[in-house]
Amino acid sequence: MEKARPLWATPLQFVFACISYAVGLGNVWRFPYLCQMYGGGSFLVPYIVMLIVEGMPLLYLELAVGQRMRQGSIGAWRTISPYLSGVGVASVVVSFFLSMYYNVINAWAFWYLFHSFQDPLPWSVCPVNGNRTGYDEECEKATSTQYFWYRKTLNISPSIQENGAVQWEPALCLILAWLLVYLCILRGTESTGKVVYFTASLPYCVLLIYLIRGLTLHGATNGLVYMFTPKMEQLANPKAWINAATQIFFSLGLGFGSLIAFASYNEPSNDCQKHAIIVSLLNSSTSIFASVVTFSIYGFKATFNYESCLNKVILLLTNSFDLEDGFLTASNLEQVKGYLASAYPSKYNEVFPQIKNCSLETELDTAVQGTGLAFIVYTEAIKNMEVSQLWSVLYFFMLLMLGIGSMLGNTAAILTPLTDSKAISSYLPKEAISGLVCFVNCAIGMVFTTEAGNYWFDIFNDYAATLSLLLIVLVETVAVCYLYGLRRFESDLRAMTGRKLSWYWKAMWAGVSPLLIVSLFVFYLSDYIMTGTLRYQAWDASEGQLVTKDYPPYALAIIGLLVASSTMCIPLVALGTFITRCLKRGDTVPGA
Amino acid sequence: MLAPPLASAWAHPSLELHHCRALKSGKVTPPRSRFTVTHQILWRSSVPIGARKKTRAHVIAPGKSPCSDSAATMRQNNSITQETQEGPRLRKYAWDTNEEYLFKAMVAFSMRKVPNRETTEISHVLLCNVTQRVSFWFVVTDPSKTHTLPAVEIQSAIRMNRNRINNAFFLNDQTLEFLRIPSTLAPPTDPPVPIWIIIFGVIFCIVIVATMLLILSGIQQHRRKNEGPSEMEDTEDKCENTITVENGIPCDPLDMKGGHINDAFMTEDERLTPL
Numbered sequence: 032m033e034k035a036r037p038l039w040a041t042p043l044q045f046v047f048a049c050i051s052y053a054v055g056l057g058n059v060w061r062f063p064y065l066c067q068m069y070g071g072g073s074f075l076v077p078y079i080v081m082l083i084v085e086g087m088p089l090l091y092l093e094l095a096v097g098q099r100m101r102q103g104s105i106g107a108w109r110t111i112s113p114y115l116s117g118v119g120v121a122s123v124v125v126s127f128f129l130s131m132y133y134n135v136i137n138a139w140a141f142w143y144l145f146h147s148f149q150d151p152l153p154w155s156v157c158p159v160n161g162n163r164t165g166y167d168e169e170c171e172k173a174t175s176t177q178y179f180w181y182r183k184t185l186n187i188s189p190s191i192q193e194n195g196a197v198q199w200e201p202a203l204c205l206i207l208a209w210l211l212v213y214l215c216i217l218r219g220t221e222s223t224g225k226v227v228y229f230t231a232s233l234p235y236c237v238l239l240i241y242l243i244r245g246l247t248l249h250g251a252t253n254g255l256v257y258m259f260t261p262k263m264e265q266l267a268n269p270k271a272w273i274n275a276a277t278q279i280f281f282s283l284g285l286g287f288g289s290l291i292a293f294a295s296y297n298e299p300s301n302d303c304q305k306h307a308i309i310v311s312l313l314n315s316s317t318s319i320f321a322s323v324v325t326f327s328i329y330g331f332k333a334t335f336n337y338e339s340c341l342n343k344v345i346l347l348l349t350n351s352f353d354l355e356d357g358f359l360t361a362s363n364l365e366q367v368k369g370y371l372a373s374a375y376p377s378k379y380n381e382v383f384p385q386i387k388n389c390s391l392e393t394e395l396d397t398a399v400q401g402t403g404l405a406f407i408v409y410t411e412a413i414k415n416m417e418v419s420q421l422w423s424v425l426y427f428f429m430l431l432m433l434g435i436g437s438m439l440g441n442t443a444a445i446l447t448p449l450t451d452s453k454a455i456s457s458y459l460p461k462e463a464i465s466g467l468v469c470f471v472n473c474a475i476g477m478v479f480t481t482e483a484g485n486y487w488f489d490i491f492n493d494y495a496a497t498l499s500l501l502l503i504v505l506v507e508t509v510a511v512c513y514l515y516g517l518r519r520f521e522s523d524l525r526a527m528t529g530r531k532l533s534w535y536w537k538a539m540w541a542g543v544s545p546l547l548i549v550s551l552f553v554f555y556l557s558d559y560i561m562t563g564t565l566r567y568q569a570w571d572a573s574e575g576q577l578v579t580k581d582y583p584p585y586a587l588a589i590i591g592l593l594v595a596s597s598t599m600c601i602p603l604v605a606l607g608t609f610i611t612r613c614l615k616r617g618d619t620v621p622g623a
Numbered sequence: 624m625l626a627p628p629l630a631s632a633w634a635h636p637s638l639e640l641h642h643c644r645a646l647k648s649g650k651v652t653p654p655r656s657r658f659t660v661t662h663q664i665l666w667r668s669s670v671p672i673g674a675r676k677k678t679r680a681h682v683i684a685p686g687k688s689p690c691s692d693s694a695a696t697m698r699q700n701n702s703i704t705q706e707t708q709e710g711p712r713l714r715k716y717a718w719d720t721n722e723e724y725l726f727k728a729m730v731a732f733s734m735r736k737v738p739n740r741e742t743t744e745i746s747h748v749l750l751c752n753v754t755q756r757v758s759f760w761f762v763v764t765d766p767s768k769t770h771t772l773p774a775v776e777i778q779s780a781i782r783m784n785r786n787r788i789n790n791a792f793f794l795n796d797q798t799l800e801f802l803r804i805p806s807t808l809a810p811p812t813d814p815p816v817p818i819w820i821i822i823f824g825v826i827f828c829i830v831i832v833a834t835m836l837l838i839l840s841g842i843q844q845h846r847r848k849n850e851g852p853s854e855m856e857d858t859e860d861k862c863e864n865t866i867t868v869e870n871g872i873p874c875d876p877l878d879m880k881g882g883h884i885n886d887a888f889m890t891e892d893e894r895l896t897p898l
Contacts, residue, residue, distance in 0.1 A: 145819035159808045166808070203823065210830045217837050353756040462841055 036101060037220045039296050044224040046306050048293050049094075051231035052440030053314045055433050056136060056405070057282050063258075063322040063329075064400030065274050070265025071258050075319070077266070077275035082315050085547050086279040088539035089504060091307035092511060093285060097294030098303050099523050103447030104288030107295070108507075111515045113612075117604030118506050119448060122288035124597045125499050126444035129287065131472050132491040133441060134212065135479040137434040138204035139406065140427050142184055145204075147423035154179035155414035172575025176411045181570045184406070188482040190569050192583055195482025202480045209473040212438050216446065216465050220296050223439055230436035235317075237429035238324055244422065245327035254330020255323070257395045273554055276547060282314060286500040286507070289440035292447035299527050304536075325404075332412040333394035340389035351382045401492075402485075405430060442468065489567055490582075494590045498555060499597035505548045506601060512541045565590065718757045722792075723750060726761075729791050730777075733784040734763055737776065742766050778804050 039045045066074045100107035105119030146153050157170035157178060165171070170178040181187045188195050215226040245251055265271050284290065294303060338361075345359045352371060359367055368386075372379045399408050413422045442465070449464050450456050456464070479488050511520055517540065521532045559565075565587065568577040582590070727748040734743040743763065753759040762771040781788065782804055789795050796806040 141823075142819070145822045148822060149818050163808050164805055207823065207827055207830065210827070210834065214830055214834045214837065217834065218841065222837070349756065350758075353754045353758055355755040356757065460841075460845065462838055 037296060038298060039220055040224050042301055044227060045293060045297055046309060047227040047231040049310045050313055051227045051436030052289055053283050053310055054317045055437035058318040059321045060404045061400055062278060062318040063325040064398055065278055066322050067258050067398045069271035069274060070262040072261035073263050073266055074271060077272045081275045081279045082311060085276055085544055086283055087308060087311045088536055088544050089285050090283050090311050091304055091536060092508065092540055093290040094294040094303040094307050095524055096511065097291035098297045098299065098301060099527060101295050103295060103451045104291045104444065105448040106451050107291055111510055114605040114608050115510050117601040118503055120604055121499060121503050121597045121600040122286060123445055123448055124600060125496050126287045126441050128491060128495040128593065130438065130441040131475050132479060132488055134208045134438055135205060135476055135488060137208040137431060138201055139184060140430040140434060141204040141207055142201060144424065144427040144431065147420055147427060150420065152414050152419055152423060154410050169572050169575055176407050180406050185485050186482055187485055187570045189571060190580055191483050191486040191586055193483060197477050198480050202477055205476055205480055206473060209469050211435065212442060213465060213469040215439055216442050217462055219461055230432045233432045234429045237425050238320060240425060241324045245324050248327060248331040250334025251327035251330045253334050253391065254326045254395060258326040276551055283311060284440060286503040288444035292443040295447060302528055328409065328412045333391060335415050336394050337389055337391045340387055344386055344389065347382060347385055486567060490586065490590055495593045498594050501548055501552045502598050505545060508540060508545050517541055725791060729788045730761065730763060733780040736783065737780050
């Protein structure tokens with residue numbers, strides 16, 4: 032008796048699963064950075080163009096393939112062409128790498144969440160030094176939020192060569208994160224389908240609350256105005272367009288096999304075109320929504336720092352010159368400085384080196400992305416808000432939901448091919464396979480909890496998925512259009528869903544999107560080649576800031592291995608299939 | 624061009640000079656401590672005014688105020704209670720003679736706590752050089768009013784009672800600064816069990832319990848499904864036995880089954896019932 036393939040209980044669960052997977056941390060911490068760097072409001076132009084030209088067609092393609100083939104990535108591509116199951120294997124390998132390092136972010140989010148239930152927040156004050164006369168030296172040089180991140184959370188070593196030991200606190204949080212992921216994927220679509228209701232909707236609730244709070248903060252408008260003012264000249268900068276394309280590509284999570292896996296649990300008659308459009312539109316609007324929140328928080332933080340700086344200068348001058356209290360204000364500061372310089376020149380020269388030039392623009396100009404934004408800049412802004420514990424809990428809870436939602440997709444990409452294969456699923460039940468995958472990932476993930484773990488995390492983050500995904504999606508598009516045949520695929524879709532395929536999709540799949548991907552690929556390769564040696568940012572505890580260092584040779588070898596292990600799957604498996612077929616043909620011919 | 628700051632009504636030259644001159648004939652006096660109420664939060668005076676004290680001569684020249692050397696400078700900062708979201712709106716601390724009197728009383732109180740200085744009176748505390756900044760020097764004389772007490776002694780006495788002095792003025796270490804007396808930073812409270820472990824433990828247990836429940840219910844379902852097909856398999860086996868009996872020569876099995884039943888009917892029924 033053939034076991035029926037598990038299905039989503041309602042199409043809504045499928046949509047929520049896709050949204051929960053696509054809307055992830057990148058929307059919160061990468062898009063605002065890009066928006067700021069490439070012209071503020073004018074970045075939206077290349078972003079939306081790329082969404083329509085690249086994002087929607089490729090998303091629709093993946094969902095359609097999954098829904099048509101009704102198998103995980105390996106099985107689906109094997110059905111399209113036996114030589115192409117390497118694409119599926121490459122997707123699984125990339126998803127495996129991703130799930131290894133991505134869950135560490137959830138572990139960090141747990142760590143910060145657990146520490147948010149204290150008064151005062153531990154990252155808002157520096158610890159005092161041994162004889163209680165001052166603050167800890169590293170904390171003085173850096174800020175308290177940086178100190179908490181680099182010293183208390185990561186306990187980072189000065190370079191990637193110094194590995195250090197596994198830190199038990201992040202290790203515990205990592206184990207908890209994996210247990211939570213296991214709990215969610217334990218029963219397959221049955222459990223995942225219920226969990227995605229929360230992981231998809233709760234981040235929006237928190238973002239909405241933060242939007243209201245953010246817009247009412249003092250100085251929020253400074254940030255919004257500064258960031259969103261369009262700088263039209265950036266439209267001519269090719270980097271803006273390339274980054275828009277890259278952001279759309281990676282934000283939707285194409286090429287990992289997760290979308291194929293999710294779509295394979297659909298009813299064949301499901302209207303995946305509508306869902307593709309909905310998911311991609313929601314993903315992009317969430318990015319824009321999150322950047323409004325982020326910029327208002329930036330504005331608040333910058334204004335706060337600017338005013339603190341001004342107050343320090345006022346204090347310094349008032350004390351040095353014994354001025355009347357309240358005499359110096361922000362508005363008359365420059366005039367009084369001029370007067371003091373002329374009236375008491377010698378004293379003024381003494382004090383002058385300590386007077387800092389406070390500028391709101393320099394504060395706003397600090398553009399941060401990635402874990403630095405989430406765990407340093409945001410926490411700095413939160414600690415200055417009222418009832419900061421509440422805002423902190425909400426924020427890290429949202430990060431957790433976003434991260435777990437993406438993890439569900441990643442693990443689905445690994446598990447669906449495994450549970451589809453008869454060889455493995457006949458030996459082990461689904462729960463055992465999931466448990467094994469989670470256990471292996473958790474054990475390898477302990478590397479990221481060592482003292483040099485953050486440097487390895489950066490390696491994986493920058494190199495594990497980027498080039499390989501571009502290649503995978505390129506091969507996917509070319510395979511569907513030219514190997515399987517666009518007309519054959521079109522008639523399959525019409526038989527499945529009952530809708531005719533629009534000319535727009537055909538044009539995009541056959542022509543525009545592959546060209547775009549090829550250009551992105553060429554750009555990335557040339558970028559890597561031109562920069563020569565790869566470098567990374569290391570934390571210098573004595574200086575209290577980041578310094579740039581070169582990767583040692585073995586790290587470079589591992590980077591090469593990461594990229595090669597996924598990209599080489601495609602040709603190697605094709606070659607292997609070819610050889611086995613030749614051998615089989617050689618065997619059968621004498622027999623016939 | 625701005626006019627220079629107005630002369631403040633807070634200084635009382637006549638009062639201080641009278642007291643300060645009384646010490647004209649004093650003996651060698653070590654530098655006194657300087658005490659400053661600083662402005663605002665986060666700012667410590669690094670103005671080298673204190674340095675002056677260290678190198679000063681000890682002998683008080685006639686006609687010269689002894690307070691020009693050292694003394695604590697009290698610098699009054701605007702009270703931070705008035706801080707609003709728009710930025711700190713500085714409220715002037717209303718400094719008048721009564722506040723001065725209170726200050727002197729607090730200093731005298733601190734000195735009285737020192738073992739052999741119980742007889743310090745308010746009149747022994749002198750304030751000099753009061754500026755509009757609400758910044759002044761102070762010295763403490765001994766009961767005979769001939770010389771001032773060592774700065775170190777005053778500093779340690781004030782350090783012991785810093786909290787009381789702050790509270791008397793509703794200020795804190797940042798807004799009422801004593802130059803040369805570094806404040807002892809309060810270490811953050813360290814609960815015996817870190818809070819985060821408690822929360823971690825709670826969530827960890829919940830997740831483990833939920834996982835166990837799901838796994839156990841999954842195993843139960845699996846077992847129920849296995850019992851269903853295994854029953855089917857038993858009856859099918861029986862069918863097989865009777866079928867093979869039917870196909871073969873029905874001898875022994877018929878005997879075993881007790882013969883008078885028509886096997887054809889039996890097999891029909893048994894073949895049909897499992898479905």
